[in-house]
Amino acid sequence: MKFRQIRNATLHIEYAGKKFLIDPWLAEKGALPGFGGTVNDHIRNPTAELPMSISEIVDVDVVILTHDHPDHWDNVAKESIPKDMLFFTQHEKDAQSIRSVGFNNVHILNETNYIDGITLIKTPGLHGSDNVLKDMKEILGDVSGIVFKHPDEKTLYIAGDTIWCQAVEDNLKKYNPDIVVVNSCDAKVIGGASIIMGKQDVYEVYKAAPNAIVIASHMESVNHATVSRKELREFLGKNHMTQRVLVPEDGESYSFA
Template identity: 75%
Template sequence: MEFTQIRNATVKISYAGKKILIDPWLAEKGAVPGFGGTINEHIRNPTAELPIPVKQIVDVDAVILTHDHPDHWDDTARNAIPKDMLFFVQHEKDAQAVRLAGFSNIRVLGESNDYEGITLIKTPGQHGKPRVLEDMKALLGEVSGVILKHPDEKTFYIAGDTVWCQAVEDSLKKYHPDIVVLNSCDAQVIGNESIIMGKQDIYEVYKAAPEATIIASHMEAVNHATLSRKELREFLNEKAMTQRVRVPEDGESYTF
């Protein structure tokens, strides 16, 4: 398999002969306002350019949308992706949003799903600690991750927009993924409440999955990111974690 970090949570993988795009956020740098109710909301999004042309990004066989948030799925993606593209979504509410954008080939992920011999397994996540979820339930909403399995490939786990929680720990124990992608910029809402993983969350995954290679995605592209690649790499060095944790630049690829 090949993994390519595009920007933010947008990644592209080649897996068992299929090209799959995950969470396509394709707007130009600074195209939209910062997210209200978050740290640094005055900074416009995205805060980084796309590293490769949109046409090349959307040249895929399928799209996985972990959840319908504006930094995972936007108007540029809706216009650039062919309307007959196969979409996998977490539930019927997100399916309806994709359908309303003019797409027709949509599959809601169940517990286990077959896609041309690839097994897709929806996993739960938690978009923040309990207190912030209670205060901002409508804004943060439901999120998911996904496991990909195939006899000829390593087991691949995209955790999605989640903090370290029981659901992530359970998925690691149940599926024993070889590759784990974590959204890792420690995005925060006002009040310094984290809504995705930061350094300590990554450390917990590292300890819980001692055989896995971990990839830190969702870095340095949104106004509410508080953890930089530089700071994360320094932390990884201090903890002697660099052998198993990778921090890709936008546009960087790995083959496994």
């Protein structure tokens, strides 16, 4: 397995001979306004450049969209990815959105899916606390994660845009992943409520998966991020977590045999 952090939640995963692109957000730095209803919405997005060329990013076999939010799927991705690309989405609503711009090989993730010997498992999460979702359900919507399994590979769990919650804890217990990717910049809406993981959430994942490597993704790329890589690394150091928690820079890769 090879993991490469692109930017935000955009990842390259090489797994059992297939190349996967997760949540492609490919706009130029500062091309988009800040997200309304979130902190620091005066800052334009993305807040970081892509670390590699778009042609290299989209040179994959499969695209997986964990959910149809504008920092996971944008117009540049729609224009740059071949329209016959094999695409997986969490449900019909997202599939229809992708088909509506010309993609013709879009599939909905069932609970368990198979592709050339690879098992893909759709997992649940929560894009904020119950109180946040009560007020902002239409904006935050449904989210999903994905587990990769193959006899010759380590089990990989990409949690997606979720806070630490019972669903994530259950996923860790059920699938016992070797590698866990968590979106960790503590993005916040106005009022200060978190909608993805922050430092304490990463600590909860670390404790709940004592044999796993944890990778902190979705860092330093959106206006509503409130935790930097530097701050997270300091937290990891103080809590003696650095041996099992990785905080990649954009463009950085890891291989797992």
